[in-house]
Amino acid sequence: MYDFAVFWDWLSFAARWLHVITAIAWIGSSFYFIALDLGLRQRSGMPEGAHGEEWQVHGGGFYHIQKYLVAPAQMPEHLTWFKWESYATWLSGFALLAIVYYAGADLYLIDRNVLDVSAPVAILISLASIGLGWVIYDLLCKSPLGRSDTGLMLVLYAVLVFMSWGYTQLFTGRAAFLHLGAFTATIMSANVFLIIIPNQKIVVADLIAGRKPDAKYGKIAKQRSLHNNYLTLPVIFLMLSNHYPLAFGTQFNWVIASLIFIIGVLIRHYFNTVYARKGNPHWTWLAATLLFIVIMWLSTVPRALTGEDKVSAVGETFMASTHFPAVRDTVMGRCSMCHAAEPGWDGIHFAPKGVRLDTDEAIADHAREIYLQAGRSHAMPPGNVSSMTAAERALLVTWFEEARK
Template identity: 40%
Template sequence: MDPYINEWLNLVIRFAHLITGIAWVGASFYFVWLDNHLQKPPAIKAEKGIGGDLWAIHGGGFYEVAKYKLAPPVMPTTLHWFKWEAYTTWITGFLLLSLMFYVGAETYLIDKRVADLTQWQAILFGLGSIVVGVGIYEILVRTKLRNHSIILGLILMVVATALSYGLTQIFSARGAYMHMGAIIGTIMAGNVFFGIMPSQRALVKAVEAGTAPDPAYGLNAKVRSTHNTYTTLPIIFIMISNHYPMTFNHSANWLVLMAIVLITAAVRQYFVLRHFGKQKPLILVASVVATIMLAVAIAPRATEITAEQKNQIVTDAEITQVIAQRCGSCHAEHPTDNIFTIAPAGVIFSDIASIKQWAPRIKARVVDAKDMPFMNKTEMTDQERLKLALWLAQLK
């Protein structure tokens, strides 16, 4: 595919995915907040079957919201459904996954240092992992385990950890992370499609038929909605994780991902409890402490330079040659790389002055973290990284 066309498709689909995702997450957060803030209604409302209500003010007006225990006696003329936010987020997400990691499998998904896959093998493994992950979840959530949230949660964490580890053994690090995001996102959209919407249609059908709705429908939708609540922050992290290689480039990246999933889910739990007026600041404090500990634990080790090596002089000309050979195909005014037609992040190495300008970034990404060049596409050697480290030490 022409790189310019690819960039426009990426922009349009990513923008649509972001907008629909905001709409979905916003609606999800609002209804969870709404449900958790309902108060016991006055007698006049309770007699009508209303189970809870609340008053709110927004945009210069007052709102009175009421929720029926099961359903109203008569179906209203206009009933608003919330489903397309979820469906369009999943559709745009899958299109973006396909464009970036399937059409561009040899660039973003396949890492020959991890597994020597063909494009079609990588695609089949990717799609297969989504089917397996979602299939396991659907089997578990349809059993009586759905009534035992802690046990089900522990089992799902074990499954997620196994999938995370397995994906990092066959894909590039960022490809593995994105497929875990695809699995979680598909589960969330599946909760809407397989659980929430059928339950809501059953409630509407019962009201229209003049029969009493089965409470089980509402409870089933509630369980799946709750699951979506706790996976929202983890999936948002995964969506932006490709910008932060210090997380996915660690040797235990699968474990790092699971730690972040737990931390972000705990943060969500803090806010859910606040909805009920329960202040549990220790949850938030523990999450912050855990994040700091994780950051320290996965911090890349600075390249050690011996006293003998410090005496070696590395010239600007040598560094210019290394940068031009290993970084110049992407980070140039006119990149020659077949994928990156514009210098990533606007970093351009045009002369020794521009190289010195980006020296801190070179040390962090090329010398210490070693996540650049991208997937070591230009095959930078350890000796060249050491040469960069010696030159950077000379600049101090």
């Protein structure tokens, strides 16, 4: 059992590392081609069918790139496809989802205070929601609404807001954010696998057969590629959020997730505008910063909005605080079964991340983490498996804030 636990932990690390590597490759190529596409310029004397060209300098050399809106007159001898980055990113991400959240469903996926279901049911809900997301998105794109980029984007955003809320009604806060990222990333990767690449293959087949390719395939692929471009930054945030409980572990976490999509659009709008040489919209950074400040406020929103009593803050040091004996009892009872030299929780063989909370000194040393992850947010205990109460969380907040004054 010990050896298996070590193996599983390293398997998780390997899957996470692979996911990061492939995501960098996919995002890098995606951002590059969007910048290239927006920077294309037309000039007289270009080859027939060429839509635009771009001169670039990098690595001590110059690159002359031309784009054909539909296709060149003849099939080139060598054609480089950009698809495996997307597929590998999704596959490694799904593997990580299975290793961490499906295999550890009782700890990381299920919060029985939110939805009391068995692990198999929770996993089925997860799989169904991710698959259903692509179906809904694809139907919307193929509907008459798909002819309006603005109208389609607004409806798609409404779907994402609903899913932001919906996932928080199904899973732990950590899993809700992760699933929202997987939901969005699945749409992006499916765009590549089911729409963009097949459309490009149709164009290639027409060229080989000597037929003139239909321009509609390129137009459809371009729309899906544009969606992928604007969804990338929110997905990155959601994938990183499991390290920051103030993002996923608070009451307004679904609102935070919804606002992140707007921030991502604002940032991409800035870069896309600059790449297209249509100006320098600095206002997007101001708007994004203001929204991020709102998010910070929402993570520690005044408790009058949540229906909870406000807590006072008086005191000097953590261990000298009059609240410390009660805090110690709370942490020992709710946290130390995992965060100890010899964890007592079944399946936990080492204190998670090496954090031990089994002595007075250790509790004081980790006061900030306890405050953030178990006081200000509900990130810990995972899924509230040890049934920490609202009064106990309020005690942790009071203890920390008093000692910091």
